[in-house]
Amino acid sequence: DAGITQSPRHKVTETGTPVTLRCHQTENHRYMYWYRQDPGHGLRLIHYSYGVKDTDKGEVSDGYSVSRSKTEDFLLTLESATSSQTSVYFCAISVRGGEAFFGQGTRLTVV
Amino acid sequence: DQQVKQNSPSLSVQEGRISILNCDYTNSMFDYFLWYKKYPAEGPTFLISISSIKDKNEDGRFTVFLNKSAKHLSLHIVPSQPGDSAVYFCAASSGNKAAGNKLTFGGGTRVLVKP
Numbered sequence: 001d002a003g004i005t006q007s008p009r010h011k012v013t014e015t016g017t018p019v020t021l022r023c024h025q026t027e028n029h030r031y032m033y034w035y036r037q038d039p040g041h042g043l044r045l046i047h048y049s050y051g052v053k054d055t056d057k058g059e060v061s062d063g064y065s066v067s068r069s070k071t072e073d074f075l076l077t078l079e080s081a082t083s084s085q086t087s088v089y090f091c092a093i094s095v096r097g098g099e100a101f102f103g104q105g106t107r108l109t110v111v
Numbered sequence: 112d113q114q115v116k117q118n119s120p121s122l123s124v125q126e127g128r129i130s131i132l133n134c135d136y137t138n139s140m141f142d143y144f145l146w147y148k149k150y151p152a153e154g155p156t157f158l159i160s161i162s163s164i165k166d167k168n169e170d171g172r173f174t175v176f177l178n179k180s181a182k183h184l185s186l187h188i189v190p191s192q193p194g195d196s197a198v199y200f201c202a203a204s205s206g207n208k209a210a211g212n213k214l215t216f217g218g219g220t221r222v223l224v225k226p
Contacts, residue, residue, distance in 0.1 A: 098214075100212060
């Protein structure tokens with residue numbers, strides 16, 4: 001168990017409001033990722049981080065920002081939530097050569 | 112344009128028989144391939160992987176085959192068990208380790224193993 005925790009696990013928010021999802025790891029891994037899962041699309045990379053204050057965009061980064069001020073925490077922010085951002089969000093860390101270990105996920109509903 | 116595709120959204124198989132899941136990719140820079148299993152309300156869990164220098168990797172009931180010329184990989188589960196009922200994702204990454212191991216996923220195949 002790589003000790004990765006996502007919070008909250010579920011959230012309902014209104015269109016136009018800001019939302020922040022948190023990913024916390026206890027194992028001091030360098031690389032952290034945020035993915036979203038949608039039917040038919042599998043998981044798609046939103047943003048990733050390769051160290052404190054070092055982040056970069058993934059495949060579907062529009063409308064999202066991230067921050068990593070500490071090794072253990074990686075935050076995903078929806079600046080102004082839209083219905084298209086209703087999804088399940090997964091945080092992940094790289095634990096070995098190519099594997100990623102995923103958190104339990106956050107189900108976000110934007111109404 | 113999806114770089115990793117799983118063309119079968121679902122698969123139903125009898126317990127004890129073989130499950131074969133397929134995955135195609137288009138990016139020739141991919142050099143590492145993985146399969147993940149996902150149960151409802153849980154995160155994906157790593158199942159098995161294969162490097163592009165190999166054409167087969169086996170772990171218990173799970174075997175992954177890679178055909179680089181066809182840009183195709185498959186996962187075989189033998190024998191299938193009811194607990195194998197889940198969604199399976201194929202994923203790939205390239206050799207750019209400066210970016211860690213960013214994974215590109217297929218759309219998933221839902222497997223149902225009938226008792």
